[in-house]
Every structure is written in structure tokens, then in C-alpha cells.
Amino acid sequence: DTAVSQTPKYLVTQMGNDKSIKCEQNLGHDTMYWYKQDSKKFLKIMFSYNNKELIINETVPNRFSPKSPDKAHLNLHINSLELGDSAVYFCASSQDMGEYNEQFFGPGTRLTVL
Amino acid sequence: AQSVTQLDSQVPVFEEAPVELRCNYSSSVSVYLFWYVQYPNQGLQLLLKYLSGSTLVESINGFEAEFNKSQTSFHLRKPSVHISDTAEYFCAVHPYPGGGSNYKLTFGKGTLLTVNP
Numbered sequence: 001d002t003a004v005s006q007t008p009k010y011l012v013t014q015m016g017n018d019k020s021i022k023c024e025q026n027l028g029h030d031t032m033y034w035y036k037q038d039s040k041k042f043l044k045i046m047f048s049y050n051n052k053e054l055i056i057n058e059t060v061p062n063r064f065s066p067k068s069p070d071k072a073h074l075n076l077h078i079n080s081l082e083l084g085d086s087a088v089y090f091c092a093s094s095q096d097m098g099e100y101n102e103q104f105f106g107p108g109t110r111l112t113v114l
Numbered sequence: 115a116q117s118v119t120q121l122d123s124q125v126p127v128f129e130e131a132p133v134e135l136r137c138n139y140s141s142s143v144s145v146y147l148f149w150y151v152q153y154p155n156q157g158l159q160l161l162l163k164y165l166s167g168s169t170l171v172e173s174i175n176g177f178e179a180e181f182n183k184s185q186t187s188f189h190l191r192k193p194s195v196h197i198s199d200t201a202e203y204f205c206a207v208h209p210y211p212g213g214g215s216n217y218k219l220t221f222g223k224g225t226l227l228t229v230n231p
Contacts, residue, residue, distance in 0.1 A: 004157075041202055043158075043221040056218055090157060103219060105157040 003027050004106035006091050012112045013081055021076045021109045023091030031055075032074035033092040033103065034066060043090070049074055050096065078111075086113045116141040116207050118222035126228045129197055135190040135225045137179075137205030145207040147188040148219070149179055152202040161203070164188065175199075200229045 004025045013019055025032060033056075034046040048056040052068040063079045078085060088108045095101035117140045127133050139145065149161040162173040169181040179190045188205060205222040 041152075041224045041226075043204060043224070045218050048218065092158075102160055102163070105159070107157045 003104050004091055004093055006089075006106040006109050008109060009107065010110050010112075012114065014114055015081055015083060017081050018077070018079045019081060019111070020078070021089055021091075021111070023074045023076070023106060025072055025091075025093040025104070025106075027093055027104060029093040029101075029104075030071060030096045031094045031101075032068065032071075033094075034074065034076050035090040035092060035105075037088040037090060037108070039087070047074075047076075081111075081113045083113050086111055116143075116145060116209065116220040118205050118207055118220055120203075120205055120222035120225050122225050123223065124226045124228065126230060127195055128230050130194045132193050133191065133195050133199075133227065135203050135205075135227065137188045137190065137222060139186050139188065139205070139207050141186075141207060141209065144210045146210070147179075147181055148206040148208070149177070149188070149190050150204040150206060150221075152204065152224075154201070158204065161190075195227070195229045197229045197231060199227060202226050 007022045031050045033048045035043055036046050037043045046058055046060045047066045049068045065077045068074045088110050090108050091106040092103040094103045119138045121136045147164040150158040151161045152158050162171045162179055164171050164181045172178045177190055177192045179188050181188050202224045204224045206219050208219050209217055
């Protein structure tokens with residue numbers, strides 16, 4: 001009955017590799033997000049999608065490419081991984097982007113780049 | 115743009131003591147206010163929110179927060195904490211609809227509440 005799920009939970013990889021993190025929500029929400037939480041626990045939005053359309057794209061390197069195949073999924077692909085990409089990545093979803101709607105967060109994916 | 119300041123990065127307290135976690139914000143537009151909690155190795159959960167109406171909001175597990183517009187604050191309080199309250203607490207703001215490119219949740223840097231026996 002998980003509302004927002006992410007895979008994998010842990011990801012350890014070498015610098016220069018390409019990796020993907022998957023996110024799925026079964027809440028019927030229209031809007032999905034990716035957040036990055038750094039080693040100091042600071043949490044910042046990276047992207048948001050509404051009905052598969054990119055709405056927010058913060059100043060994220062273009063090595064990061066979100067892809068939304070349908071409203072229930074928002075995947076994050078990262079090319080040429082760097083040490084600084086090590087962080088916990090959280091996916092979230094909300095009903096829509098009209099009046100404020102609560103965002104529901106996934107359990108996070110801890111990415112470690114060696 | 116919005117910004118959120120949580121003055122205390124760590125707050126250690128003893129079980130059954132009262133606690134206050136401070137949050138101040140800055141915004142050029144009206145905002146909604148939130149507290150999220152992150153238990154160890156878990157995702158974020160919404161603890162409570164202020165959207166409108168009464169400036170004092172409460173959660174089901176005994177936390178409360180009061181919106182003070184003049185001081186641009188939204189401090190979180192609990193009169194008696196339990197060991198299970200040990201977690202990271204994040205204050206966040208979100209602009210009202212029509213907030214333009216800043217229509218997003220902006221988080222503070224978090225306060226680690228550690229409750230000791």
C-alpha cells in the first residue's frame with residue numbers, strides 16, 4: 001500500500017557512470033517532484049512535473065534528466081556521475097499545482113558516488 | 115523568492131521536558147507554512163500546516179505551532195517530549211497560488227531534536 005515508492009533504496013557507483021532512480025505513486029496525483037538532500041540534510045527541489053509536463057527546473061546540471069512516461073511515474077537519470085552528486089534523493093507527489101496540496105514523500109534513495 | 119531560517123541545528127532535551135523549535139521566514143508574497151518530520155532513515159512526513167484561519171495549529175501527536183505574521187515566525191512546540199520524537203524537523207513555506215516561478219516548497223536547513231532518557 002506504499003503511496004510513493006522509489007527504487008533502488010541504496011545506490012553505490014563509480015564516478016563517470018550513468019544511473020537511474022525510479023519513482024512511482026499510486027495516489028492518482030497529477031504532480032510529481034524530485035528533491036535532493038545533501039550531507040548537511042539541506043533539502044532542495046530539483047524538478048517538478050504536472051501531467052507529464054516539466055514545470056519547475058531549478059539550476060540543476062543538465063547531466064540530470066527527469067523523465068515522466070505517465071502521471072504515476074517520474075524517473076531521474078543522471079549521466080557522468082560526480083562525487084558531489086552523493087546525496088539522498090526524494091521523490092514526492094501532490095494532487096495538482098493549483099491551490100496548495102500536501103506533498104507526499106517517498107522513502108528516499110541514498111546515492112553514493114565513489 | 116522565499117527563504118526559511120531554522121536558528122538551531124540541534125536541540126537536545128530530556129524526556130518529558132518541553133521543547134520549542136524555532137522557524138522564521140522571509141517572503142515577498144503570502145505563504146503557507148509547514149513543519150515536516152524525518153525519522154532516522156525515512157522520508158519526510160507532514161507534521162502540521164498553516165493555510166488560513168486560526169494561527170495556532172496542532173498535530174495528532176501533541177505538537178503545535180503558531181503563525182506570527184508580524185514576526186514572520188512559525189515556531190514548533192511540544193509541552194512534553196518522548197524519546198520517539200527524536201527526529202529531524204524541517205520548517206517549510208509555499209507561496210499562495212499565483213506565486214510565479216517560486217511556486218514551490220522552500221525548506222529550512224532542519225533542526226535535529228534528540229530526546230534523551
